Amino acid sequence: MTAMSKLVSVKQTAEILNKNDKYLILTHSHPDGDTLGSGFGLCSALRSLGKKANVICSDEIPEKFRYLTVEGNEEFEVETVISVDVADQKLLGSLKEKYAESVLLSIDHHATNTGFAENLYLEGDSAAATECVYNVIKELGVKITPFIATCLYTGLATDTGCFKFSNTTPRTHIYAAELMAAGADYNEINRVMFEVKSQARIEMERQVLNGIEYICDGRCAIVTVTQEMIRETGCDSSDMDGIAAMSRTIEGVSIGVTVREKSDGRWKVSLRTFEPYDASAIASDFGGGGHIRAAGCEFGCSLEEVKTQLKAKITEVLEG
Amino acid sequence: MTAMSKLVSVKQTAEILNKNDKYLILTHSHPDGDTLGSGFGLCSALRSLGKKANVICSDEIPEKFRYLTVEGNEEFEVETVISVDVADQKLLGSLKEKYAESVLLSIDHHATNTGFAENLYLEGDSAAATECVYNVIKELGVKITPFIATCLYTGLATDTGCFKFSNTTPRTHIYAAELMAAGADYNEINRVMFEVKSQARIEMERQVLNGIEYICDGRCAIVTVTQEMIRETGCDSSDMDGIAAMSRTIEGVSIGVTVREKSDGRWKVSLRTFEPYDASAIASDFGGGGHIRAAGCEFGCSLEEVKTQLKAKITEVLEG
Numbered sequence: 194m195t196a197m198s199k200l201v202s203v204k205q206t207a208e209i210l211n212k213n214d215k216y217l218i219l220t221h222s223h224p225d226g227d228t229l230g231s232g233f234g235l236c237s238a239l240r241s242l243g244k245k246a247n248v249i250c251s252d253e254i255p256e257k258f259r260y261l262t263v264e265g266n267e268e269f270e271v272e273t274v275i276s277v278d279v280a281d282q283k284l285l286g287s288l289k290e291k292y293a294e295s296v297l298l299s300i301d302h303h304a305t306n307t308g309f310a311e312n313l314y315l316e317g318d319s320a321a322a323t324e325c326v327y328n329v330i331k332e333l334g335v336k337i338t339p340f341i342a343t344c345l346y347t348g349l350a351t352d353t354g355c356f357k358f359s360n361t362t363p364r365t366h367i368y369a370a371e372l373m374a375a376g377a378d379y380n381e382i383n384r385v386m387f388e389v390k391s392q393a394r395i396e397m398e399r400q401v402l403n404g405i406e407y408i409c410d411g412r413c414a415i416v417t418v419t420q421e422m423i424r425e426t427g428c429d430s431s432d433m434d435g436i437a438a439m440s441r442t443i444e445g446v447s448i449g450v451t452v453r454e455k456s457d458g459r460w461k462v463s464l465r466t467f468e469p470y471d472a473s474a475i476a477s478d479f480g481g482g483g484h485i486r487a488a489g490c491e492f493g494c495s496l497e498e499v500k501t502q503l504k505a506k507i508t509e510v511l512e513g
Numbered sequence: 514m515t516a517m518s519k520l521v522s523v524k525q526t527a528e529i530l531n532k533n534d535k536y537l538i539l540t541h542s543h544p545d546g547d548t549l550g551s552g553f554g555l556c557s558a559l560r561s562l563g564k565k566a567n568v569i570c571s572d573e574i575p576e577k578f579r580y581l582t583v584e585g586n587e588e589f590e591v592e593t594v595i596s597v598d599v600a601d602q603k604l605l606g607s608l609k610e611k612y613a614e615s616v617l618l619s620i621d622h623h624a625t626n627t628g629f630a631e632n633l634y635l636e637g638d639s640a641a642a643t644e645c646v647y648n649v650i651k652e653l654g655v656k657i658t659p660f661i662a663t664c665l666y667t668g669l670a671t672d673t674g675c676f677k678f679s680n681t682t683p684r685t686h687i688y689a690a691e692l693m694a695a696g697a698d699y700n701e702i703n704r705v706m707f708e709v710k711s712q713a714r715i716e717m718e719r720q721v722l723n724g725i726e727y728i729c730d731g732r733c734a735i736v737t738v739t740q741e742m743i744r745e746t747g748c749d750s751s752d753m754d755g756i757a758a759m760s761r762t763i764e765g766v767s768i769g770v771t772v773r774e775k776s777d778g779r780w781k782v783s784l785r786t787f788e789p790y791d792a793s794a795i796a797s798d799f800g801g802g803g804h805i806r807a808a809g810c811e812f813g814c815s816l817e818e819v820k821t822q823l824k825a826k827i828t829e830v831l832e833g
Contacts, residue, residue, distance in 0.1 A: 355676055357675045362693070365690075390764060402718060402722060
């Protein structure tokens, strides 16, 4: 788990940050609200201590997170590399080759952190990395400005589906309360993250709903997403959030299936089950695998053939 | 506003509740998670003080809220009538005639409470009535059991869209943290309230999305719901939550319109606008009214004619 890293406390983390300067903060590829909120929040806090700091990411920052970047980057020669919300050096994307071996400090909430950094401040029971960053900023004695509060709240809200997912803890709510009181722009964040849908997304939902199939009296729902649908609607990856989960949110569904066409034409199947059904047992029948409630497999044949095979197997499981 | 009621503090509210017995707790018609969570949570607390208490509602309690009713009702002769989350005696539905004149105490969070009860404990800045009830239960010195916590959390979550809406305050989050720590079954509540959709709802969304119309380059979206769609899908009122809001959550939409057929065949039009557009100005052109960002009007003509008139007016507003 943390083979190489030295595990450090929040106090030691603050000491490391106080002692060093000229920070480059690495976020993970395909950036989300938590890695970006952690990065830009910590960056702002370090600057308020008179340090130099910048945030980078291997991928472009999605439009909806641009409000986190308003403080901009500065010109200086990097002395200290740190990472936030990065569980594995592979997740640095194109930044991996240049920086993975020189990360002095990793701040993370993934219990699965591979320990690629020299020092690791890990809070595995935090819903979001911004919970850990908030601990660090408080330890540094930095005033929580409305901007820092906005950054940290973003991570809390986006990693918990707005305090809905099971990773939410009482502490997550207490931190949300503190950050709201400190001036986090929570109304606008919640509106943009959880209410607004692009026209492309709306059209994707329409096509997905038109193609939904139920078998075994609605105990299994099958959702299909083809490359043609992605092209036609113009959806990007952030528009696709939650589409794969649609089949298992339908009342009465015990086995939710999503069949997605990959760019190479193969079909990726995700299976989500409720008690007592074993998703991994179904997936392993088709050479896949996973966990008891979430598993997956791939097919190289036609969509029709994929569905025929899946339906036969699932009918056997539900009615056999 | 509170013409007749005597406004009472949380301390006075607890005194009233300690002094009396044999409670009938009234909830509002078309019951939601807040009125039911308030009612059953307070009922359980009163019983733990050795009092008799029951909860009633003019309408059937929707299936998804049945977990709030597990403690059941008892047989006794009512001495004291109180209401929770009821802003106006009209909202008592069929219970109004029998009880509206004899409500000793109203616990509410609506600043618009009409003051129908003898005493009113009103916290107008609370996101949910369960925030007020929680204050009262703490003042009574009752231990917050997991069941009471589940009731009160239900109100917080459902009235705030899971801490997403602008009525959410730091206190809402602090109370959520306390209730989670007291054993609220928040995972299951959040799953049932915010994740599961009935097949009828899924089919309604499909039909709504198939019928959505954009005008003025997507700056206005029009959603239509007919009685035939309601019949065909089998949706009940709880399945319809949020359907009317769909048009205004689409990116780029400045004017969101929902046209709903009433059971008498007339068309009810809801208008939601973003700055700088005035919904009430549009509605008043058709004999309706409302607020600057939310207004409505009615039509007696054909759906086609309704849309023609609306489109002409909205195009004038957006492009004129």
